[in-house]
Amino acid sequence: MGAAKVLNAKGLACPMPIVKTKKAMAELETGQILEIHATDKGAKSDLAAWSASGGHELVDSTEENDVLKFWIKKG
Amino acid sequence: MPVNPITTKEIAQKVINKEAFFILDVRNEDAFSDWKVEGENITYLNIPYFDLLDGVEEILEQLPQDQDIVVVCAKEGSSIMVADMLSDEGRTVSYLKGGMKAWSEHLEPVKVGNLKEGGELYQFVRLGKGCLSYMIVSDGEAALIDATRMTDVYLDFAEEIGATIKHVFDTHLHADHISGGRKIAEATNAMYWLPPKDAQEVAFNYQPLEEGRDINIGNTTIIIQPLYSPGHTIGSTSFIVDDAYLLSGDILFIDSIGRPDLAGLAEDWVGDLRKTLYTRYKELSDELVVLPAHFMIIEELNDDGSVSEKLGTLFAKNHGLNIENEAEFRKLVTGNLPPQPNAYQEIREMNMGKINPDEEQQREMEIGPNRCAVR
Numbered sequence: 489m490g491a492a493k494v495l496n497a498k499g500l501a502c503p504m505p506i507v508k509t510k511k512a513m514a515e516l517e518t519g520q521i522l523e524i525h526a527t528d529k530g531a532k533s534d535l536a537a538w539s540a541s542g543g544h545e546l547v548d549s550t551e552e553n554d555v556l557k558f559w560i561k562k563g
Numbered sequence: 564m565p566v567n568p569i570t571t572k573e574i575a576q577k578v579i580n581k582e583a584f585f586i587l588d589v590r591n592e593d594a595f596s597d598w599k600v601e602g603e604n605i606t607y608l609n610i611p612y613f614d615l616l617d618g619v620e621e622i623l624e625q626l627p628q629d630q631d632i633v634v635v636c637a638k639e640g641s642s643i644m645v646a647d648m649l650s651d652e653g654r655t656v657s658y659l660k661g662g663m664k665a666w667s668e669h670l671e672p673v674k675v676g677n678l679k680e681g682g683e684l685y686q687f688v689r690l691g692k693g694c695l696s697y698m699i700v701s702d703g704e705a706a707l708i709d710a711t712r713m714t715d716v717y718l719d720f721a722e723e724i725g726a727t728i729k730h731v732f733d734t735h736l737h738a739d740h741i742s743g744g745r746k747i748a749e750a751t752n753a754m755y756w757l758p759p760k761d762a763q764e765v766a767f768n769y770q771p772l773e774e775g776r777d778i779n780i781g782n783t784t785i786i787i788q789p790l791y792s793p794g795h796t797i798g799s800t801s802f803i804v805d806d807a808y809l810l811s812g813d814i815l816f817i818d819s820i821g822r823p824d825l826a827g828l829a830e831d832w833v834g835d836l837r838k839t840l841y842t843r844y845k846e847l848s849d850e851l852v853v854l855p856a857h858f859m860i861i862e863e864l865n866d867d868g869s870v871s872e873k874l875g876t877l878f879a880k881n882h883g884l885n886i887e888n889e890a891e892f893r894k895l896v897t898g899n900l901p902p903q904p905n906a907y908q909e910i911r912e913m914n915m916g917k918i919n920p921d922e923e924q925q926r927e928m929e930i931g932p933n934r935c936a937v938r
Contacts, residue, residue: 502612502636502638502641503612503613503616503641503644504640506612506613506616507616510613510616530637530638533593533594534591534611534613537592537613538611538613541611
């Protein structure tokens with residue numbers, strides 16, 4: 489997936505993954521994709537809810553070896 | 564203005580005392596609607612923390628001036644952030660230390676009563692999840708029933724009152740929470756008892772908990788009588804303690820009855836459930852004080868924070884004990900069931916000793932409310 493930017497939020501506890509995601513997202517253009525790597529389990533539901541409330545699209549997510557990866561398309 | 568943490572212990576006291584206070588819950592909406600800190604006089608506002616990153620000005624008007632405000636989130640991180648922001652706006656607020664994770668794990672010990680020949684019965688109320696466990700103490704010896712995975716709480720409590728844990732029981736194989744029974748038994752060299760019909764697949768040694776095998780605690784005459792009472796599970800066993808208390812496990816609650824479906828065998832077990840409730844329990848003394856393994860709603864708490872009611876009162880008032888028509892009863896307990904508890908299959912496997920997840924995974928497995936009852 490063509491991510492315009494990759495954000496490393498591994499090892500960060502809530503609320504930092506979202507705080508950083510929001511900041512990184514602000515630097516992207518509409519339609520571009522941000523790839524996020526996180527380890528905080530809470531990021532799963534929070535990023536989904538944050539995307540929905542902000543008008544972004546959570547395109548995909550995976551979980552491998554305790555690392556959660558998300559691809560969010562800026563709305 | 565500094566932001567102060569409030570402990571789960573302090574929140575528990577507020578809930579038990581029915582204090583009025585305000586909770587600003589900053590978890591996402593799904594999490595909040597699934598479960599929250601419950602209390603009779605709590606007012607809530609749910610705004611996810613990620614909607615407040617740009618500032619809290621918009622919600623200031625929605626916060627009361629005349630009530631304590633507690634900011635709550637999953638693990639405390641986001642609640643500290645929001646509480647700091649509110650503090651910067653001149654508001655005095657506190658945050659729940661450890662968040663909902665800690666609330667889910669808090670146990671509040673409440674003395675239920677004295678035993679006839681000396682000794683006490685304590686109920687451990689897990690307010691965040693509705694689980695109830697018990698310690699029976701007599702003459703320096705203790706028995707534990709349906710202990711949760713927060714094993715230190717029981718070990719510390721026993722040490723504090725100078726009692727040695729001799730017996731550890733589970734009334735059945737739990738599906739909604741992880742049992743601490745085996746771990747406590749291992750730590751104290753106590754005997755761990757399980758109903759054999761629930762333990763056919765377990766990967767460890769245990770003492771078979773069977774009717775007719777009375778167990779004594781202390782040197783006095785505190786008798787724990789197991790009473791086979793299937794229905795929630797095939798092995799479910801109640802206890803009559805000191806001829807005064809009926810520990811009903813997940814068979815009978817204060818305002819509801821057990822559900823028979825968590826092992827996928829609702830149709831098979833519904834007959835057992837009816838027989839236990841309508842025949843076996845009916846034969847017992849109305850004066851027995853029922854002590855269940857769960858409560859469902861916060862209104863079930865007595866004024867001292869305990870959860871109990873006389874059996875005779877339950878036969879008069881509990882809807883689940885008053886369904887004359889068997890077909891209707893069958894319909895209630897097999898149709899329209901509430902959602903199953905989170906991760907209930909894994910929890911059963913863990914309680915059978917088949918899997919061994921780490922502590923963080925155990926917490927995740929237990930997230931959310933318990934759902935063991937039907938009304």
